[in-house]
Each structure stands twice: as C-alpha cells, then as structure tokens.
Amino acid sequence: QSVLTQPPSVSAAPGQKVTISCSGSSSNIGNNYVSWYQQLPGTAPKLLIYENNKRPSGIPDRFSGSKSGTSATLGITGLQTGDEADYYCGTWDSSLSAPHYVFGTGTKVTVL
Amino acid sequence: QITLKESGPTLVKPTQTLTLTCTFSGFSLSTSGVGVGWIRQPPGKALEWLALIYWDDDKRYSPSLKSRLTITKDTSKNQVVLTMTNMDPVDTATYYCAHSWDYYDSSGYYSNAFDIWGQGTMVTVSS
Numbered sequence: 252q253s254v255l256t257q258p259p260s261v262s263a264a265p266g267q268k269v270t271i272s273c274s275g276s277s278s279n280i281g282n283n284y285v286s287w288y289q290q291l292p293g294t295a296p297k298l299l300i301y302e303n304n305k306r307p308s309g310i311p312d313r314f315s316g317s318k319s320g321t322s323a324t325l326g327i328t329g330l331q332t333g334d335e336a337d338y339y340c341g342t343w344d345s346s347l348s349a350p351h352y353v354f355g356t357g358t359k360v361t362v363l
Numbered sequence: 364q365i366t367l368k369e370s371g372p373t374l375v376k377p378t379q380t381l382t383l384t385c386t387f388s389g390f391s392l393s394t395s396g397v398g399v400g401w402i403r404q405p406p407g408k409a410l411e412w413l414a415l416i417y418w419d420d421d422k423r424y425s426p427s428l429k430s431r432l433t434i435t436k437d438t439s440k441n442q443v444v445l446t447m448t449n450m451d452p453v454d455t456a457t458y459y460c461a462h463s464w465d466y467y468d469s470s471g472y473y474s475n476a477f478d479i480w481g482q483g484t485m486v487t488v489s490s
Contacts, residue, residue, distance in 0.1 A: 253409060286476040288410070295459055295483050296402075296410065301476040302468075339410050343473065347426045352400070352412040352475075 254279060255340055255355035262361040267330050271358045273323040273340030279353060283343045285323040287316055288354075290337045299338070300325065332362050365389035367399070367460050367481035374487050375450050381486060385443040385460030392418055392438050398463040399443040400477055401434065403456040411456075416443055417465060450488045457483040 256274045263269045273285065287300035298307055300316035303323065315326045323340055340355035371383035383401070390397055400415040414434040415423045424432050433446045443460060461477035468474050 284472055284474055284476075288477070290410075295480040296477075297480070298476055298478045301478070302472075302474055307478060341410075341412075341476070343475065349423065349426070351423060351425055352415065354402075354410040354412060357409040 253356045254344060254346075254353050255342070257338075257340060257355040257358045259356070260359045260361065262363055263330050264363045265330055265332065268326065268328045269330060269360060270327075271325040271338055271340075271360070273325070273355045275321050275323075275342065276346075277321055278346040279321075279342050279344040280318065280323055281321040282345065285316065285318055286341045287314075287323075287325045288339045288341060290339065291333075292336070296339065327360070330360075330362055335360055335362050365462055365479045367462060367479060369458060369460050369481045369484040371458075371484055371486065373485060374489065376490050377451055377488060379450050381445075381447045381450050381454070383445045383447075383458055383460075383484065383486075385445070385481060387441050387443070387460075387462065390462060392416075392436050392441070392443070394418055396464050396466050398465055398475070399436070400461050400463050401443075401445045401458065402461060402477070402480075403454075403458045404483075405453075405456040408456075413447075413458075414445060415463065452488045455486065455488045457485045459483045 284302045288296040289299045290296040303318040304316040344353045367387040398417045401413040416434045462479040465475040
C-alpha cells in the first residue's frame with residue numbers, strides 16, 4: 252500500500268479547473284520535493300511537475316503544483332479532453348531502513 | 364534526445380528469476396547527477412517504484428522488494444539490468460525504466476525525478 256494518498260477520481264467540465272491532493276507525512280512530502288506524473292491511457296507516465304511547482308520544458312502553464320506541510324496539490328486549469336488521464340504524485344521517503352521513492356495511489360481525471 | 368527501451372521475457376514461470384534490460388541513448392550513466400530507475404505497474408493498478416542506480420554506482424531499492432532485486436549498470440553498453448528473483452503471479456505488470464537526475468539544490472534539498480520514461484514491457488508470471 253502506498254504511503255501517499257490521492258483521491259481515486261476527480262472530474263469537471265471542459266474549461267473548468269480540477270485539483271488533485273496528495274497526502275503524506277513528515278518522512279516523505281514534509282521533507283522532500285514532490286513530482287507529478289501524467290499517464291494517458293495506454294502510454295508510459297510523463298513528468299508534469301518537479302520540485303513541487305516547476306514544469307519541464309513543453310508542459311503548459313495550465314498545470315501547476317504546490318506543497319504545504321505534508322500535502323501537495325496538482326492543479327489543472329482550462330481542462331481539455333486531452334487531459335483525461337491518471338495522475339500520480341511521487342517523492343522520496345526516509346522512513347524504514349533506507350531512502351526510497353514512493354508514488355501516490357493515483358487519481359483518474361475525467362472530463363465531463 | 365534521451366530515449367530508453369526495456370527488453371526481456373514476456374512470460375516467466377513462478378519461482379523463476381526475471382532479468383530485464385534497459386538500453387538507453389542520449390546520456391551517459393557515468394555523468395555526475397544521472398540515474399536510471401525501474402518502476403512497474405500491475406494491470407489497472409498504480410505505479411510502484413522498484414529500484415534506482417546512480418552514476419556513481421550507488422543503488423536504492425524498494426524496502427518491500429529489496430531481498431529479491433538487484434540493479435546493475437554497464438556504462439560501456441549504455442544498459443541497466445534489473446533482476447528479480449522468485450517471481451510470483453502478483454509480479455505480473457508492465458515494467459518501465461526511466462532516466463532521472465539527482466542533485467542538492469541551493470537550499471540543501473535533494474532533487475530527483477523521473478523525467479524520461481521507456482515505453483514499458485509487459486511481463487506475465489504464469490505456469
């Protein structure tokens with residue numbers, strides 16, 4: 252079971268905004284940068300946000316990230332049908348015997 | 364342009380050892396701050412991180428799978444190999460390799476993410 256909890260699904264109409272939460276703890280989100288990944292149906296994941304709020308080259312500014320305490324949030328504005336995908340947060344965790352990377356439980360975004 | 368591609372068997376029997384190879388181009392694993400990780404995804408389920416090898420041969424493993432995993436690199440061949448022992452049907456998944464960076468920023472925070480992914484390879488465990 253993942254230590255990062257996300258809502259199973261969120262939905263909104265085209266043009267609207269959605270936010271996806273990622274809840275963790277002090278051993279992971281609380282003391283590490285968070286990344287977000289988008290996985291379109293049948294494809295490999297793609298890096299969407301890194302270091303909490305930075306976008307790789309080519310990622311539109313409709314996608315934004317933030318972090319507060321032990322939670323992180325991904326926001327998508329101007330929702331498009333092409334944004335229908337699964338979204339995962341990810342970060343390092345320093346609990347247990349050695350640092351390890353963890354992904355969130357994943358959130359499916361549906362455009363109504 | 365960075366590309367990665369996974370290769371290996373599509374079908375393994377329970378208790379067998381799985382060996383997957385990630386062949387990459389566009390970067391060198393001998394360059395400071397570079398790493399290659401393995402991530403898997405069972406059908407219809409979430410991503411699960413497995414292991415990561417750094418440019419300096421430092422390695423990190425998933426605590427729950429550490430006893431079964433070995434990650435190695437061959438810098439001259441531009442390859443990273445992941446072996447997983449004692450395969451079980453629950454290990455049926457798509458296995459991805461991905462390029463990553465690692466450094467400490469000016470605030471002292473560790474920065475690392477998987478920015479370029481391979482297409483993935485589906486592995487089924489069945490007798």
